[in-house]
Amino acid sequence: MTRAADQLGINHSTAFRRLATIEASIQQPLFERHRSGYVATDAGRAMVLAASRMDDTVAQFNRELAGRSSEPAGDLRITAPAGLVTSILMPIFARFQRRYPRIRLDLVLAEESLNLCRDADVAIRASDRPPPSLVGRRLATINWALYGTRNFVGRPLAECPWVCPSEVVAGGRFAAYAKSQMMSDKLAMSINTVLGLREAIEAGCGIGPLPRWEADTRPNLVRLSENEPALASSLWILTHADLRHAPRVRAFMDDMATEIGAMRPMIEGIGA
Structure with missing residues (x-):
């Protein structure tokens, strides 16, 4: 309920009252209340489908008008x-x-x-x-390679600390790649977005994958591998x-x- 209120730009109590008003008007509950949260009833799921169809119709009209x-x-x-x-x-x-x-x-x-x-x-x-x-x-093709600061040059890559996007990024592709390349205890940092990855590697937190376009021009970074096909997109x-x-x-x-x-x-x- 709190998240719904935030998205609507109203407070929690207003969202609660509006939901109660809708349920009273159709004389059916749209959600079952549990300690863990709200679960949609059959009527609630039917209303979501109806609203989605209305939303799609309006979006199609706007596209045709544009x-x-x-x-x-x-x-x-x-x-x-x-x-x-x-x-x-x-x-x-x-x-x-x-x-x-x-x-x-x-x-x-x-x-x-x-x-x-x-x-x-x-x-x-x-x-x-x-x-x-x-x-x-x-x-274009976005090619990736491994990078790190000069402190990691010459060291076995599998034994270096690693920085990598977490499993929620790109379907876990980066996390799976890092796991296959490093020793099991060498993950120093995982990040739930690609944004900030270069800063972490450049700061010396560890080595990690970066797109070539972002890392090749950075004077403090050294490319430690050729292109990694498993990461290209x-x-x-x-x-x-x-x-x-x-x-x-x-x-x-x-x-x-x-x-x-x-x-x-x-x-x-x-x-x-």
């Missing part, structure tokens, strides 16, 4: 990982805004995949298998099929493809 505009203008919500935005994308966004001053960018920094029907218009994300409901372009720009012809979406996707395409050697670590 596609009828002939000039690149309006709000454009973009989701992308925070590390990618701060290290690569922000200067690209600035140039895009100068070219299209009537498009207002709304950035949602998130490691997880947001719903492109409701939560965002365009996603820039690392993925090996984008959802079939989305359309877009593959921009594709960088995509994606949108919903209903939005792909909207002028503001098309302008942004074309612009990003050109800009990021020019940076592909750096992103993939070619020649570094």
Whole structure:
């Protein structure tokens, strides 16, 4: 109830009263109250499905309305990982805004995949298998390697302390890789997001995987391995099929493809 109230921007007691009002109006409970929390009843689950269908219908209407505009203008919500935005994308966004001053960018920094029907218009994300409901372009391969400070050069990697994204990141891919490469007692730090990983490695907390585009230019970091195929992924720009012809979406996707395409050697670590 507290989390629902926070999302609605109201206090706990107001959320409680509103739920009670709805239940009284339909004369059925929507939730069973337990000590551990609220559990939806059959009526509650049916209401969630009905609300989801209404939400999808409104989202589809908004996408169709956006596609009828002939000039690149309006709000454009973009989701992308925070590390990618701060290290690569922000200067690209600035140039895009100068070219299209009537498009207002709304950035949602998130490691997880947001719903492109409701939560965002365009996603820039690392993925090996984008959802079939989305359309877009593959921009580059994100190559990763092991890095550390000079203090770790020449030491057996398996015996060094390690810093790694935790199992909740990328389906546990990084955690599984680290477990296969290091001794069982050498995990010094795990982080539940890629953001902050470079800072931890650069501070000397241990060695760990980093994308080539982020680490190769850092003077305090040393690359300790070649590209690690188990960690490579594709960088995509994606949108919903209903939005792909909207002028503001098309302008942004074309612009990003050109800009990021020019940076592909750096992103993939070619020649570094």
